Amino acid sequence: MDLKVNKMRNYAVIAPQGRLTAVGAPTLRQALERLLEQGSVRIVVDLSETAFIDSSGLGALIGGLKSARLAQGDLRIAAPTPAVSSVLKLTNLDKVLRAYPTAETAYHAS
Amino acid sequence: MxxxxxxxxxxxxxxxxxxxxxxxxxxxxxxxxxxxxxxxxxxxxxxxxxxxxxxxxxxxxxxxxxxxxxxxxxxxxxxxxxxxxxxxxxxxxxxxxxxxxxxxxxxxxxxxxxxxxxxxxxxxxxxxxxxxxxxxxxxxxLRVDRPDEAQPVQPLATISITEDMATAMQMHSMGWRSVYHHEVLARGLAPEDLNTMLKQRLRWAQGTLQVMLRDNPLVKKGLSAGQRLMYFGTMWSYLAGFAALAYMAAPIMYLMLGVMPVNAWSVEFFARFLPYFLINQILFIYVARGMRTWRGQQYSLALFPLWIKACWTTFANVVLGKPLGFVVTRKDGKAEGGVPWREIWPQLTVMALLAISLIIGATRVMLGTLDGTGTLVNTVWVIYILLALSVIIQAARYRGPAAVLDHTEGDTWTSK
Known part of the structure; x- marks a missing residue:
């Protein structure tokens, strides 16, 4: 799994590419922690290039959500692929993490 | 099953x-x-x-x-x-x-x-x-049902393009017995022109050699000694192409150049050669029970380029994984047009060389530069080879029974 991090003016985009599993999840966790440490507390996880996610990947997302909220920020997800959407639905996590159509629109309203 | x-x-x-x-x-x-x-x-x-x-x-x-x-x-x-x-x-x-x-x-x-x-x-x-x-x-x-591979009933051997022979051998190795039944039970179509026939024989040779390399009867479990020899003999016989080269080259070299293929004519040579040759012929006559085997002898010699080709293409296939280039025999018996010169030029060349060597040999005997007995033996040998190879010309000229059948309109085939 590769990770692309992109800091915008008032939010940061982090895009895991490939399979987000137990092997890739620690990388994602670390990247999220680093962003929060640097003060980027508004994070979008762009899932448009994430081919697959398993429980470890979900754990990293929720862990990130918790840390971001504790830092007075938020973690939102954008453009999940069908494979990822179905896992979110199966775990009911689609009710916690609302999927925005694109990374740009995730913080648009606020 | x-x-x-x-x-x-x-x-x-x-x-x-x-x-x-x-x-x-x-x-x-x-x-x-x-x-x-x-x-x-x-x-x-x-x-x-x-x-x-x-x-x-x-x-x-x-x-x-x-x-x-x-x-x-x-x-x-x-x-x-x-x-x-x-x-x-x-x-x-x-x-x-x-x-x-x-x-x-x-x-x-x-x-x-x-x-x-x-x-x-x-x-x-x-x-x-x-x-x-x-x-x-x-x-x-690890799925034991292997949904994509399972072929629970695989009734035919698939290691060879002569699946009938390979299957028979597998059945024999499991203890099945087969008997020879001397009566026509079914009729099949056979090639009616040289080109088709050459392709068919090439595939037979390739298929048999595939089995020799992939499932050799000499080491296959379950076969009896006789069965091992029989199956191996079938495969071994396709190596005859290389021996044929020696059979043909020897008299040509002797008659044209005076080079002896073996350094012992007389008693030493015949004491070894004649028993082998006679026993072979007698055995042929005995097992054939009155059927003529001359055609078989002709082809085993005359198709030597095919046997050699079969050896290297099969080796390339089994050992190096190259495709065989399988061509299906036409089942309508229609000729594929003309004489396949490209396939039979080696035989025609050998025949020409043999004929020339006969003339040169005769001339050299008359000039006194060649031994009389040696020339006689070699001349007999050359005539034998020429008679055997002549089957190629006979086959190339053959036009099949279709011409005859065309005249018998309304005739119907019945099969028993």
Whole structure:
């Protein structure tokens, strides 16, 4: 799994590419922690290039959500692929993490 | 049917052993590789130990289905544990945020995701073990039903393009008996022109040699000594092309250049050659029971370029994995047009050389530069070869019985 991090003016985009599993999840966790440490507390996880996610990947997302909220920020997800959407639905996590159509629109309203 | 099931079981045993062995190696390696993810690494290690045990049990004769089932069960359990562990962490995170979307079973204190979802999330496709992609592929392979490979009834041998012979040999090796029945029971179409016939014979030769290289009767379990010799003889006979080169080159060299192929004519030579030659001929006459075998002798010599071609193409196929370039025999008996000069030029060249060497030999005897007895023996030999090779010309000129049949309109075939 590769990770692309992109800091915008008032939010940061982090895009895991490939399979987000137990092997890739620690990388994602670390990247999220680093962003929060640097003060980027508004994070979008762009899932448009994430081919697959398993429980470890979900754990990293929720862990990130918790840390971001504790830092007075938020973690939102954008453009999940069908494979990822179905896992979110199966775990009911689609009710916690609302999927925005694109990374740009995730913080648009606020 | 028996052949099919025995073949299936044999393949299954082999592939199970192979897969378990691969699984053991791979799980050990992956467990080490992912040591920085302790939960995953630990599960992989446990699975590795269990696979090693299972492999030992399998070698001790435990049925494949049970061994494989045990490994799969363990893999599923590992999946569940990893999944539940992740889920518990997630749940704790969410609870600390005061945002719990999942139902909670109060008594068990566990998160409740309905059974169907749970199954889906821990099934092979979504298994947390799938983090290691190679493990997913392996688990798929361990499915004992092998949905994509199973051919429970594989009634024909598929190691050769002469599947009839290969199948017969497999049946013999299982203890089936065959008998010769001297009566016409079925009629089949045969090639009616040289070109088609040459292609057919090439395939026979290639197919037989494939079996020799892939399932050699000399070492095949279950065949009797006689059967081993018979089948091997069939295969061995296709190596005759190389011997034919020597048979033809010897008299040409003697008559044209005076070079003796063997340095002992007289008693020494004939004491060895004649018994072999006569016993061969007598045996032929005896086993043929009145059927003529001359045509067979002709072809075994006359198709020498084909036999040689068969040897190297089959070697390239079986050993080097090159395609054979299989051409199906035309079943309508229609000629594929004209004389196949490209296929028979070696025979025609040899015939021309033999004829020329006869003239040169005769001339040299008259001039007194060649020995009379040697020339006589070689002349007889050359005539024998020429008669044998002449079948090629006869075949090239043959136009098939179609011409005859055209005149008998309304004639119908009946088969018994």
């Amino acid at each position: 028996q052949l099919g099931i025995v073949g299936y079981v044999h393949d299954l045993q082999e592939s199970t052993k192979r897969t378990l062995r691969a699984a053991e190696k791979l799980l050990g390696r992956e467990a080490k590789r992912h040591h920085n993810i302790p939960e995953l690494s630990e599960e992989l290690q446990q699975l590795h130990a269990l696979t090693a045990e299972s492999l030992a049990d399998f070698r001790r004769g435990e049925p494949a289905a049970e061994v494989v089932y045990r490994v799969q069960e363990a893999a599923t359990a590992a999946s569940r544990r990893l999944f539940e562990n992740d889920l518990a962490t997630m749940y704790a995170d969410l609870e600390s945020l005061g945002h719990v979307p999942v139902q909670r079973d109060e008594e068990l204190g566990a998160v409740v995701i309905d059974q169907a979802s749970l199954d889906a999330l821990t099934a092979q496709e979504h298994s947390p073990l799938g983090a290691v992609e190679s493990v997913v592929a392996l688990l798929e392979q």
